[in-house]
Amino acid sequence: xxxxxxxxxxxxxxxxxxxxxxxxxxxxxxxxxxxxxxxxxxxxxxxxxxxxxxxxxxxxxxxxxxxxxxxxxxxxxxxxxxxxxxxxxxxxxxxxxxxxxxxxxxx
Amino acid sequence: xxxxxxxxxxxxxxxxxxxxxxxxxxxxxxxxxxxxxxxxxxxxxxxxxxxxxxxxxxxxxxxxxxxxxxxxxxxxxxxxxxxxxxxxxxxxxxxxxxxxxxxxxxxxxxxxxxxxxxx
Numbered sequence: 001x002x003x004x005x006x007x008x009x010x011x012x013x014x015x016x017x018x019x020x021x022x023x024x025x026x027x028x029x030x031x032x033x034x035x036x037x038x039x040x041x042x043x044x045x046x047x048x049x050x051x052x053x054x055x056x057x058x059x060x061x062x063x064x065x066x067x068x069x070x071x072x073x074x075x076x077x078x079x080x081x082x083x084x085x086x087x088x089x090x091x092x093x094x095x096x097x098x099x100x101x102x103x104x105x106x107x
Numbered sequence: 108x109x110x111x112x113x114x115x116x117x118x119x120x121x122x123x124x125x126x127x128x129x130x131x132x133x134x135x136x137x138x139x140x141x142x143x144x145x146x147x148x149x150x151x152x153x154x155x156x157x158x159x160x161x162x163x164x165x166x167x168x169x170x171x172x173x174x175x176x177x178x179x180x181x182x183x184x185x186x187x188x189x190x191x192x193x194x195x196x197x198x199x200x201x202x203x204x205x206x207x208x209x210x211x212x213x214x215x216x217x218x219x220x221x222x223x224x225x226x
Contacts, residue, residue: 001169032210033210034210034211034212036153036213038153042218043202043204043216043217043218043219044145044153044202044213044216045216046212046214049207049210049212050210055214087152087153089153089155089212089213091209091210091211091212094158094166095155095166095167095168095169096155096211098152098155099152100152101152101153
């Protein structure tokens with residue numbers, strides 16, 4: 001099975017900051033990666049699919065990049081509503097493992 | 108608008124079977140997509156449990172495979188999860204979701220339902 005490792009596990013940032021989250025797969029997954037945002041008490045929300053494709057309705061300040069084993073999610077200018085936990089998920093093969101999550105906190 | 112809604116008991120006794128149903132509206136399950144279950148223990152990360160394709164093919168997490176059954180009822184436009192021999196470690200919020208075939212990403216999710224395993 002493919003394992004997903006996210007870093008950092010948490011990050012403190014201010015409104016307006018650029019934030020980058022990294023996800024690494026234990027083996028190559030081409031561009032088959034998704035990113036989700038989860039706020040407390042809510043279901044995850046799909047942000048990015050196929051590593052860099054923005055899901056409909058998601059603000060353009062979110063972007064994804066990478067292929068193979070290394071991927072990044074970037075928030076270009078952090079907004080108050082972006083404080084949440086972010087998860088990557090490999091979409092290459094079953095089982096589609098999630099990363100451990102990155103909590104973006106207010107600095 | 109596609110909507111998913113989980114339902115089922117919020118409390119299950121150890122060694123018994125957890126049963127949940129996900130009712131889908133705004134989209135016909137038989138038209139396509141995968142339909143999956145994901146869980147999240149309190150304060151922890153997400154764990155994929157398994158999926159069923161609209162054709163009936165099922166895919167399970169190897170760590171749970173011996174205890175999991177996912178089925179679909181196209182006449183009611185819903186799909187179900189059964190997890191047998193539960194323990195306290197199965198206490199979690201259980202989500203149902205629709206997954207696109209390629210790439211496999213969950214684009215619509217239910218609100219989640221907390222299931223507690225306790226005597």
